[in-house]
Amino acid sequence: MKRIFMVTAASLMVILAACQSEPASIATPSGGSGASTGALPSDAAAVAQERGLTPDDIYAAVKTYTPSGKTDPFIMIASGGQSGQVLVIGVPSMRILKVIGVFTPESWQGYGFGGSGNKILAEGKINGKDVLWGDTHHPALSETDASYDGQFAFINDKANARVAVIDLRDFSTKQIVKNPNAINDHGGSFVTPNTEYVVEGPQYATPIGWKYAPLDQYKDQYRGLISFWSFDRTKGRIDTSKSFQIELPPYWQDLCDAGKKVSDGWVFCNSFNTELATGGVESGNPPFEAGTTKNDTDYLHIINWKKAEQVVKAGKVEQINGIAVIRLQTAIDEGLLFFSPEPKSPHGADVTPGGEFIVVGGKLDPHVTIYSFDKIQKAILAGGFSKDAYGVPVISLDKSMEAQVELGLGPLHTVYDDKGYAYTSLFLDSAVARWTLGGPYADKHPEKPWTLVQKLPVQYNIGHISAVEGDTATPGGQFVVALNKWSIDRFANIGPLMPQNFQLVDISKSGDQMKVLYDMPVGMAEPHYAQIIKAERLKPFQVYPQVGWDAETMAVDPKAITSEAQAHIERNGNKVEVFMSVIRSHYSPEQVKVKKGDHVIWHLTNLERTPDATHGFAISAYNINLSLEPGKTETVEFDADQAGTYTYYCTEFCSALHLEMIGYFLVEP
Numbered sequence: 096m097k098r099i100f101m102v103t104a105a106s107l108m109v110i111l112a113a114c115q116s117e118p119a120s121i122a123t124p125s126g127g128s129g130a131s132t133g134a135l136p137s138d139a140a141a142v143a144q145e146r147g148l149t150p151d152d153i154y155a156a157v158k159t160y161t162p163s164g165k166t167d168p169f170i171m172i173a174s175g176g177q178s179g180q181v182l183v184i185g186v187p188s189m190r191i192l193k194v195i196g197v198f199t200p201e202s203w204q205g206y207g208f209g210g211s212g213n214k215i216l217a218e219g220k221i222n223g224k225d226v227l228w229g230d231t232h233h234p235a236l237s238e239t240d241a242s243y244d245g246q247f248a249f250i251n252d253k254a255n256a257r258v259a260v261i262d263l264r265d266f267s268t269k270q271i272v273k274n275p276n277a278i279n280d281h282g283g284s285f286v287t288p289n290t291e292y293v294v295e296g297p298q299y300a301t302p303i304g305w306k307y308a309p310l311d312q313y314k315d316q317y318r319g320l321i322s323f324w325s326f327d328r329t330k331g332r333i334d335t336s337k338s339f340q341i342e343l344p345p346y347w348q349d350l351c352d353a354g355k356k357v358s359d360g361w362v363f364c365n366s367f368n369t370e371l372a373t374g375g376v377e378s379g380n381p382p383f384e385a386g387t388t389k390n391d392t393d394y395l396h397i398i399n400w401k402k403a404e405q406v407v408k409a410g411k412v413e414q415i416n417g418i419a420v421i422r423l424q425t426a427i428d429e430g431l432l433f434f435s436p437e438p439k440s441p442h443g444a445d446v447t448p449g450g451e452f453i454v455v456g457g458k459l460d461p462h463v464t465i466y467s468f469d470k471i472q473k474a475i476l477a478g479g480f481s482k483d484a485y486g487v488p489v490i491s492l493d494k495s496m497e498a499q500v501e502l503g504l505g506p507l508h509t510v511y512d513d514k515g516y517a518y519t520s521l522f523l524d525s526a527v528a529r530w531t532l533g534g535p536y537a538d539k540h541p542e543k544p545w546t547l548v549q550k551l552p553v554q555y556n557i558g559h560i561s562a563v564e565g566d567t568a569t570p571g572g573q574f575v576v577a578l579n580k581w582s583i584d585r586f587a588n589i590g591p592l593m594p595q596n597f598q599l600v601d602i603s604k605s606g607d608q609m610k611v612l613y614d615m616p617v618g619m620a621e622p623h624y625a626q627i628i629k630a631e632r633l634k635p636f637q638v639y640p641q642v643g644w645d646a647e648t649m650a651v652d653p654k655a656i657t658s659e660a661q662a663h664i665e666r667n668g669n670k671v672e673v674f675m676s677v678i679r680s681h682y683s684p685e686q687v688k689v690k691k692g693d694h695v696i697w698h699l700t701n702l703e704r705t706p707d708a709t710h711g712f713a714i715s716a717y718n719i720n721l722s723l724e725p726g727k728t729e730t731v732e733f734d735a736d737q738a739g740t741y742t743y744y745c746t747e748f749c750s751a752l753h754l755e756m757i758g759y760f761l762v763e764p
């Protein structure tokens with residue numbers, strides 16, 4: 096129901112004046128234009144009136160409108176859910192800037208249609224089988240000293256326990272790592288404060304190495320397994336030889352977060368199903384949803400990864416499928432693993448900017464529970480624990496808890512700002528809760544610590560929540576994005592499968608002043624988490640640094656030609672090697688003739704140095720399609736197994752003579 100009332104030119108001026116008083120860095124990120132407030136043009140007031148816009152609507156419009164030629168001050172890296180992709184979105188305009196193919200072939204980028212993307216996708220094979228989709232959940236930007244450094248992004252595939260590396264110099268996928276010991280994951284990816292490790296937490300327990308074991312052996316044979324993938328920044332790759340895993344009890348570890356600052360060196364994961372339910376509603380067992388929620392508490396997992404590193408160095412590991420695994424008993428004996436109870440069916444474990452507290456959502460409990468890292472450390476020093484069924488020391492809740500804040504129904508995930516507020520998604524309430532942190536944050540806001548300040552309705556069923564750098568040591572405080580699972584009535588009806596709704600929320604003002612600004616439909620999957628980085632931290636290439644650049648190795652391909660004069664074809668028996676140049680508006684050579692059965696190796700180099708002068712390359716019927724950005728080299732290798740007359744042509748409208756950018760590929764019978 097929309098409140099419609101008259102918007103007078105005078106009230107618009109008040110709103111505009113209010114917007115103008117926002118910090119210039121938010122209102123006019125690119126600076127310099129110096130728009131004058133002055134009087135609102137009468138034609139604009141007429142439009143507002145005709146469209147029935149309320150003052151709130153006009154505030155939202157002014158707050159989010161990004162004039163042509165201006166760029167967004169923030170970039171959101173969002174999971175692409177079941178699309179197996181990653182979305183790059185400008186904030187606050189909420190415009191999609193790029194869809195990055197990660198676990199799924201993506202034809203615009205020519206990812207998975209003959210070029211280097213095929214090699215990367217092949218790394219994600221499972222037992223030799225192509226798995227060409229992913230359920231991406233949690234993107235993680237690389238960090239230096241617990242703040243985003245704009246260099247890399249990582250993303251997990253929940254469905255298949257894989258982690259991918261995206262290089263932010265060209266926003267493209269460079270590596271997929273298949274976890275050899277887990278078949279699904281969830282608590283990943285997230286990074287340790289200097290991106291020493293990309294952490295991949297587990298979810299539904301299976302035997303390590305996903306070997307067969309019947310469900311009546313669940314307690315003894317099934318296990319959780321958290322992975323610490325060692326990241327080599329210089330190479331821009333995960334180094335599995337320096338990575339390790341820690342065996343965990345078969346509780347369903349869920350969301351994880353790395354400690355930072357005072358809690359650097361530790362990782363925290365919430366969990367559920369301490370009941371060890373194995374389902375079987377068809378044989379009279381309680382269904383999973385009941386079986387996994389019987390206990391009043393589950394366990395927050397508290398893991399000392401710096402100590403685990405030492406245990407690995409000391410060789411107290413077992414090699415399983417090529418990865419060093421710290422066994423559960425070793426983790427207990429070496430003091431790497433502790434538990435503390437969490438209220439009913441928790442979700443989310445989110446560390447505060449300074450690392451002092453860990454906030455866990457209640458899911459079936461109206462509270463968030465706030466754990467104190469300091470108290471946890473004191474309890475560990477004091478000793479005298481009870482033990483869980485597997486012998487893991489349990490720190491009682493009264494020894495680890497700092498506070499509980501009642502927020503409402505279904506608290507899930509929490510992010511932070513620069514004003515000492517925390518923001519928690521309330522799934523069942525469909526709301527964003529703003530509440531106050533205590534401890535060192537107490538004097539940043541006027542309210543009492545650990546209290547609810549505002550509950551802002553969102554549309555609808557919010558899952559994750561993302562804030563500008565809101566999970567780092569240096570949160571921004573301008574915007575929150577609610578990642579809503581349902582959109583129901585927010586968009587035009589386009590059939591039963593409805594888009595998700597990313598709702599932009601203004602959090603720039605203190606107190607109960609949060610406002611919904613904008614609805615962005617996401618009509619391609621269900622994203623889970625997203626991170627928002629200040630755009631100025633990103634330093635991507637405009638064109639590849641040199642002609643002949645191999646985007647996979649991020650170096651010049653020694654086989655690449657660098658001028659049109661070098662274009663040629665080499666034949667050696669039934670091997671045909673094509674060295675092709677690509678520039679507006681022709682390929683050279685324009686005729687490639689082979690015999691049926693020839694093995695073809697086709698190198699293409701885009702000689703352009705002009706930004707955006709991208710060419711495509713598609714060979715009809717051969718499932719080959721490449722994107723050649725300025726300077727890029729790609730190599731396609733295939734057997735000419737079908738005789739006939741084929742064309743190859745440029746799939747990017749690159750110039751007035753783009754349609755003429757074609758060639759003939761003749762395969763003689």
Ligand code: K7E
Pocket residue numbers: 232233281350442507508558559623624
């Ligand atoms: Cu992070 Cu959606 Cu995977 Cu919560 S999960 S919503």
Ligand code: CUA
Pocket residue numbers: 678679680709710711745746747748749750753754756
């Ligand atoms: Cu090159 Cu179109």
